[in-house]
Amino acid sequence: MMPWTNDNYPVSMKNLDPAIREKAIEIANALLKEDNDEGRAIAIGTAKAEEWGKDHLNIKTAAGPSEHQHKSPNK
DSSP states (O other): OOOOOSSSOOGGGTTSOHHHHHHHHHHHHHHHHTTOOHHHHHHHHHHHHHHHHHHHTOOOBTTBSOTTOOOOOOO
């Protein structure tokens, strides 16, 4: 399998924020080099990238809002 790129990535990554998708591709490619199954590499890569995004980019993910975001009090 050829490594994934920003132009050629799994369909399941198409709705990710571009920065998170890039990180997911990086992680998934590394997992493939370690002989992980493609489906497992995609799942782990996506989950780890979403965590990375919450910690580094303050982006909401499918898992929910970042712990670093605060709601404004209702007036």
